[in-house]
């Protein structure tokens with residue numbers, strides 16, 4: 001038996017068709033959703049993701065603004081631009097692509113974004129709201145994972161969910177979302193003793209560590225749902241996840257591929273958050 005693939009491209013295409021309809025309806029009422037993306041520096045991976053985000057806007061009928069700054073830009077310039085975008089009523093979402101160069105205080109940048117335009121869901125106020133079970137914007141990657149679990153009809157109530165990775169962007173919000181759906185949640189990380197002991201108990205295993213192919217088939221419970229959040233570039237230029245797909249697919253029940261899994265869903269949820277931010281301006 002090999003696992004069923006949870007196809008992030010197919011699910012994204014379906015969800016984006018729905019989004020495009022809502023975008024058209026809102027635009028007809030005089031509000032075209034608009035996402036502003038700020039990119040500092042020339043990291044090629046970041047440039048690809050930003051391009052995908054702008055293309056996603058175009059294809060669903062949203063407006064986008066893309067501001068690219070040199071890697072040595074004075075942070076004051078970026079803060080001034082964020083203030084301008086915060087004050088612009090035609091802008092509904094603001095995203096500053098991470099990672100930022102070392103001379104930036106990333107946390108201060110994220111806090112400078114108006115919480116009601118923080119479509120990444122990274123502002124402290126929005127993280128607090130998520131923790132309290134009353135989210136304003138759900139961080140896009142974990143949100144996309146929840147949509148994939150829903151599409152795969154994966155039972156969540158009482159399920160053992162194990163997350164490998166504890167980042168602010170993925171691991172921590174992922175734990176909150178699964179907990180809110182009544183999973184029993186375990187968060188593992190680089191200091192965890194006997195990682196495989198934990199992963200082998202998982203009905204739902206989420207890998208978000210950034211180490212190519214570190215989760216192998218022998219670490220997976222037969223029939224489990226395996227969600228691969230990793231995006232690692234191999235020396236040959238190919239993309240691969242944190243899961244060793246070849247061995248994992250022989251054991252798992254459901255599995256997400258890389259590419260074509262969580263990545264496109266992250267962008268779909270970013271578009272969703274931007275649309276919802278725009279819809280709220282009419283309420």
Ligand SMILES: Nc1nc(=O)c2c([nH]1)NC[C@@H]1CN(c3ccc(C(=O)N[C@@H](CCC(=O)O)C(=O)O)cc3)C=[N+]21
Nearest residue numbers: 048049052095096097098099120259260261263264266
């Ligand atoms: N403020 C901020 N928000 C983010 O959401 C954010 C960020 N910074 N920094 C970097 C990470 C990473 N991320 C991805 C988005 C799409 C793909 C994606 O589309 N992946 C395609 C392949 C893309 C390729 O060919 O490289 C796939 O998996 O099929 C991947 C990764 C968003 N991030």
